[in-house]
Amino acid sequence: MSSDFKSSEPASTDEEHAADPRYVVALDVGGTSMKGGLVTRCGEVTSLEGRPTGRDSGPETVVTAVRGYVDELVELGVTRYGAPPAGVGLAVPGIVTASTAVYSANIGWHDVPATAFVPPGIPARLGHDVRTGGLAESVLGAGRGVTDFLFLAIGTGIAGAVVIGGEPYGGADGCGGEIGHAPVWPAGEKCACGQIGCLETYASASALVRRYEARSPSRTAATAKDVVSLAVAGDPVAGEVFGEAVEALAISLASYVMVLDPAAIVIGGGLAEAGETLLDPLGERLSARLTFRQRPPLLVAALGMRTGMLGAALLGWQAAGVPDAGRDWSLDVLRRGAVS
Ligand SMILES: [Zn+2]
Numbered sequence: 001m002s003s004d005f006k007s008s009e010p011a012s013t014d015e016e017h018a019a020d021p022r023y024v025v026a027l028d029v030g031g032t033s034m035k036g037g038l039v040t041r042c043g044e045v046t047s048l049e050g051r052p053t054g055r056d057s058g059p060e061t062v063v064t065a066v067r068g069y070v071d072e073l074v075e076l077g078v079t080r081y082g083a084p085p086a087g088v089g090l091a092v093p094g095i096v097t098a099s100t101a102v103y104s105a106n107i108g109w110h111d112v113p114a115t116a117f118v119p120p121g122i123p124a125r126l127g128h129d130v131r132t133g134g135l136a137e138s139v140l141g142a143g144r145g146v147t148d149f150l151f152l153a154i155g156t157g158i159a160g161a162v163v164i165g166g167e168p169y170g171g172a173d174g175c176g177g178e179i180g181h182a183p184v185w186p187a188g189e190k191c192a193c194g195q196i197g198c199l200e201t202y203a204s205a206s207a208l209v210r211r212y213e214a215r216s217p218s219r220t221a222a223t224a225k226d227v228v229s230l231a232v233a234g235d236p237v238a239g240e241v242f243g244e245a246v247e248a249l250a251i252s253l254a255s256y257v258m259v260l261d262p263a264a265i266v267i268g269g270g271l272a273e274a275g276e277t278l279l280d281p282l283g284e285r286l287s288a289r290l291t292f293r294q295r296p297p298l299l300v301a302a303l304g305m306r307t308g309m310l311g312a313a314l315l316g317w318q319a320a321g322v323p324d325a326g327r328d329w330s331l332d333v334l335r336r337g338a339v340s
Pocket residue numbers: 180181182191192193194195198200
């Protein structure tokens with residue numbers, strides 16, 4: 001779907017916004033590191049080098065580190081554009097509302113207001129990391145033009161952004177989309193979350209490595225990519241582990257398809273780099289599990305490592321009162337973005 005970008009790009013986009021000096025500060029806060037940048041009204045991206053969150057020194061250190069990084073980005077923006085940002089958007093892990101980072105097991109913070117992260121007077125908006133990624137894929141990536149889809153991020157863990165009517169859906173308490181902890185095998189392995197048989201236990205990138213190494217003690221596979229390569233090369237243990245991961249994903253996605261009837265499933269995170277090696281067998285197994293309906297297309301996420309930061313930029317524009325920002329940006333603009 002990413003090929004649709006050029007054809008749907010209004011020719012006048014750059015000219016329309018060229019004279020608009022406004023920009024937002026965007027920050028993707030992960031567990032151990034964060035990535036930030038400036039994004040203008042026409043989608044020009046200036047990325048800044050990532051920074052550590054300082055998680056090991058406690059949640060207050062993380063808040064201070066985020067605030068320091070935001071200050072740095074604001075300073076860069078003032079130098080570059082001659083004015084403070086129109087808004088700040090932050091993608092953060094855990095339970096999140098637009099104005100409060102409610103809780104993160106990963107970072108350890110409780111009820112941190114958005115105002116703690118930004119200089120006074122600049123509007124800010126927070127978003128859940130994976131749902132923010134889903135927003136970015138919806139507006140700018142593989143989900144552009146698709147109103148109902150699942151964005152499934154397969155990395156260290158597995159999380160989903162349920163996009164309904166073009167908006168990521170958080171549920172009653174902001175906990176929606178945790179498909180990684182929905183059980184696939186009730187009598188299966190124990191998950192780190194305490195439940196039994198969670199999807200994440202079988203199909204996350206770290207699960208592939210852990211399960212391969214457990215069955216093949218003489219060999220160590222450094223990464224999930226290695227396990228996938230070994231499976232493709234015919235290593236029987238790697239093939240078994242990869243096959244079980246694909247089967248677990250097919251079971252989960254079959255349930256999702258039956259409940260929500262998505263128009264597409266967009267797969268991101270580190271494991272999506274396996275491309276067709278993952279998507280082809282997954283598509284086959286998903287089709288095999290659906291007898292009376294077609295499966296939706298499986299697509300690879302288009303924005304890669306920048307998904308969270310670009311989604312945070314869209315949140316920043318929402319905070320600034322421009323809710324439709326990004327819908328007229330071209331993928332070309334996003335790709336040529338990294339200026340510094
Ligand atoms: Zn779990």
